[in-house]
Amino acid sequence: MMFDAAVLLGFGLAVAFAAPACAGRVIPADSPRLGLAFWLASLFSTAAAFLLAMAMLALGDFPVRDMLVDAVRSCLSVLHHYISISPLAVAAIVAGGTCLIWLSWIAARTLHGQKEAAMRHSAMLSATGVRDRRLGATIVDHPTVNAYSVPGAHATIVITTGALRDLRPAEVDAVLAHERAHLAGHHHVIRGVAVFFASAFPFLPVTRSSSRAIAHYLERLADEAASRATDRRTLAGALVAAGSSSAPLATLGVGGGDVLERVHRLLAPHRSRPWRRIAGGLLVATLFVVPFAVTAAGLTGLVWTDHCLLTTSASTKAG
Amino acid sequence: MTVLDNLHTKGWVTRQMESRAYRYEPSQSRDAYSAELMREALDGSGNRATALLHFVDSIEPKEAAELRRALLDHDREIHDV
Numbered sequence A: 001m002m003f004d005a006a007v008l009l010g011f012g013l014a015v016a017f018a019a020p021a022c023a024g025r026v027i028p029a030d031s032p033r034l035g036l037a038f039w040l041a042s043l044f045s046t047a048a049a050f051l052l053a054m055a056m057l058a059l060g061d062f063p064v065r066d067m068l069v070d071a072v073r074s075c076l077s078v079l080h081h082y083i084s085i086s087p088l089a090v091a092a093i094v095a096g097g098t099c100l101i102w103l104s105w106i107a108a109r110t111l112h113g114q115k116e117a118a119m120r121h122s123a124m125l126s127a128t129g130v131r132d133r134r135l136g137a138t139i140v141d142h143p144t145v146n147a148y149s150v151p152g153a154h155a156t157i158v159i160t161t162g163a164l165r166d167l168r169p170a171e172v173d174a175v176l177a178h179e180r181a182h183l184a185g186h187h188h189v190i191r192g193v194a195v196f197f198a199s200a201f202p203f204l205p206v207t208r209s210s211s212r213a214i215a216h217y218l219e220r221l222a223d224e225a226a227s228r229a230t231d232r233r234t235l236a237g238a239l240v241a242a243g244s245s246s247a248p249l250a251t252l253g254v255g256g257g258d259v260l261e262r263v264h265r266l267l268a269p270h271r272s273r274p275w276r277r278i279a280g281g282l283l284v285a286t287l288f289v290v291p292f293a294v295t296a297a298g299l300t301g302l303v304w305t306d307h308c309l310l311t312t313s314a315s316t317k318a319g
Numbered sequence B: 001m002t003v004l005d006n007l008h009t010k011g012w013v014t015r016q017m018e019s020r021a022y023r024y025e026p027s028q029s030r031d032a033y034s035a036e037l038m039r040e041a042l043d044g045s046g047n048r049a050t051a052l053l054h055f056v057d058s059i060e061p062k063e064a065a066e067l068r069r070a071l072l073d074h075d076r077e078i079h080d081v
Helices: A002-026 A034-058 A064-073 A077-083 A087-128 A160-165 A169-185 A185-202 A205-229 A232-245 A259-267 A275-302 A309-317 B002-007 B030-043 B061-080
Strands: A129-131 A137-140 A147-150 A157-161 B013-018 B022-027
Touching: A002 A034, A002 A157, A002 A205, A002 A275, A034 A205, A034 A275, A064 A275, A077 B061, A087 A147, A087 A157, A087 A185, A087 B002, A137 A160, A137 B030, A147 A169, A147 B030, A157 A160, A157 A169, A157 A232, A157 B030, A160 A169, A160 A232, A169 A185, A169 A205, A169 A232, A185 A205, A205 A232, A205 A259, A232 A259, A232 B013, A232 B061, B002 B013, B002 B022
Parallel strands: A137 A157
Antiparallel strands: A129 A137, A147 A157, B013 B022
């Protein structure tokens, strides 16, 4: 069990530190979905690896293998092999339990915070903004060129007067299509997941990098959806107009996500070779599967082979 | 705590008791509200977690120039073809 736990911890740490470093090489540039999948898989894999490692340590010498073999033959004899829990197991239970409690606390705080902020924002919006039925959006009087979406029961798209003044009609359509794509794709939920992990484990490189990267890929997905509604050149024009007109309200953006990359992707969409996407997909699947595969291997291990060893240990424990 | 209570706590509305109920009024100008809305959407009031997905962040003038050049080049290519 200890070896498996070590492998899991090693894997978790490797992903936590290596994922940001490898991301650039592994993710094909034209595949935002794969990018999102990779980062979400990395986050999930890190957390799962740690929790499962703790579970493995907690189980310690607990004769799971023996239990399974006996359960196959007869259920009753399993109970006789119960052993006392070691100090290491106790420590692992405490560590794993603390982690779960911490995650629950952060999840509750993140959800509550976002909900409260959204409601306050919506209230101010309904008092300040002007709903335009033709556009299907709320207009806010502001000189910058920008738009955003507010998720929730009363989901709204907000666009500034600056945008309506400085953008061409086709560009306004592109911007609104982009924001509609965010709402339709439930991107705020995905972003919430990234924010959650970043709040829970701020000390791990994978969580900080994933927040930025996930925000970027969400924008890329919305860009693709908007391109289908209008066209790539129009959207690119809107991006440049918006980016260059806004006075710096926020220096390092949360949602803007590397405007240069987005415009270049729109103007020169290049298709990466299929094998890269397949390889990327396999890597993502691996990230999800490995923690559970290692755990399963550790727990069931030598059930089907080395029958004699099991019988020996079983009789020793019974004796 | 209702949303209006919340806004009152943060100083965005004032209130007066009027026969067993509160009457709320805005405490700032419309411009101030608009500015706050944009600030929240882009920045999340200092807490990145509450920022909303928005179209774009402002870019450096250098980058803007580079992008405008990219657009021009792209248009020229299309025109030549």
